[in-house]
Amino acid sequence: MIIAVSHQKGGVGKSTLAFNLAIELNKTFNVVMIDLDVQETISAYNRIRKIMGQIPLNIHSFSIDKEMIDFVNNQDDKTLTIIDTGGFDSSMNRISIAIADFIITPVSSEFTEILGLEKYNNILAEVSNQINENIKSYVVLNKISPNQKNFNDINDFINSSKHFTLMESKIRRRVDFSNSVAHGYSVVELDNSSKSSKELLRLIDEIKIKAELNG
Numbered sequence: 001m002i003i004a005v006s007h008q009k010g011g012v013g014k015s016t017l018a019f020n021l022a023i024e025l026n027k028t029f030n031v032v033m034i035d036l037d038v039q040e041t042i043s044a045y046n047r048i049r050k051i052m053g054q055i056p057l058n059i060h061s062f063s064i065d066k067e068m069i070d071f072v073n074n075q076d077d078k079t080l081t082i083i084d085t086g087g088f089d090s091s092m093n094r095i096s097i098a099i100a101d102f103i104i105t106p107v108s109s110e111f112t113e114i115l116g117l118e119k120y121n122n123i124l125a126e127v128s129n130q131i132n133e134n135i136k137s138y139v140v141l142n143k144i145s146p147n148q149k150n151f152n153d154i155n156d157f158i159n160s161s162k163h164f165t166l167m168e169s170k171i172r173r174r175v176d177f178s179n180s181v182a183h184g185y186s187v188v189e190l191d192n193s194s195k196s197s198k199e200l201l202r203l204i205d206e207i208k209i210k211a212e213l214n215g
Contacts, residue, residue: 001213002072002081004100006137008123009116010087012106013142015041016177018084021104022057023186024204029080029213033059034068036093037086049184065092072099080213089123097127097135102211105164106142106171107154114157117164124163138210139164140203142171167210169203172196 005018019042022031035043043059050056062068075081083100085093097103105120107113117139128135139158141151158164176187176196187196207213 001079001102001211002083002096002100003102003104003207003211004083004085004096005104005106006083006085006093006097006100007087007105007107007116008089008093008120009107009113012087012108012113012116013171013177014087014106015039015045015084016181017104017106017140017142017171018042018082019045019057019181020177020186020188020200021204021207022082024188024200025080025082025213026057030078031057031080031082032075033057034071034081034083034096035059035061036068036090036096037084038088042084045181045184047184048182052184054184054189062092065095068092069095069099094123094127097124098131102207103135103137104167104207105137105139107139109141109144109148109151109154111153114154117154117157117161121161121163128163134162136163136165138167138207140167140169140171143173144170146172146174167203167206169199169206171199171203 005014022033046056046059083096085096124135158166174196180187180190
């Protein structure tokens with residue numbers, strides 16, 4: 001199973017979300033990560049994780065398309081591969097979209113996010129045409145205000161696209177996320193009773209159901 005955390009726009013919280021998902025899913029599955037972000041954010045988080053005495057994640061980086069494809073093809077059926085794509089358009093990021101079994105696209109709820117989603121929608125459409133298959137991405141509202149309840153604008157855009165499905169789970173902007181990765185932890189490892197932990201675990205449960213992950 002390959003899960004891609006993907007968006008052509010940077011700053012949407014892909015790496016932090018991917019890192020948290022990987023840590024928690026690694027408790028049940030054999031997780032390997034692929035870091036395609038030029039900033040290598042999850043690799044940096046992982047180095048901190050090792051320094052802090054936690055078991056590091058299994059993270060790989062590639063600079064050549066074929067190397068990544070060969071690596072993915074050599075993983076067995078029991079391995080869960082999580083790809084943190086870069087916040088830009090590239091051949092390797094498009095390959096990740098094409099080979100993923102499940103795609104997660106984090107976005108904030110601000111109106112300007114629709115512009116980024118429009119560009120990403122076009123990318124999904126182009127890759128769909130190339131592989132002759134309709135690619136769908138599951139959009140999770142991420143880094144949103146703890147008090148915001150109205151999401152009509154972005155909901156309407158997502159519902160108008162055949163490439164997007166909105167997830168019920170929401171990840172709100174909380175200091176726990178920055179505090180946890182500063183120590184190489186997930187928010188659950190930092191405080192398993194926090195609101196951040198509960199939101200993340202709800203998202204993971206939803207991913208397991210929608211992606212048909214058994215474990």
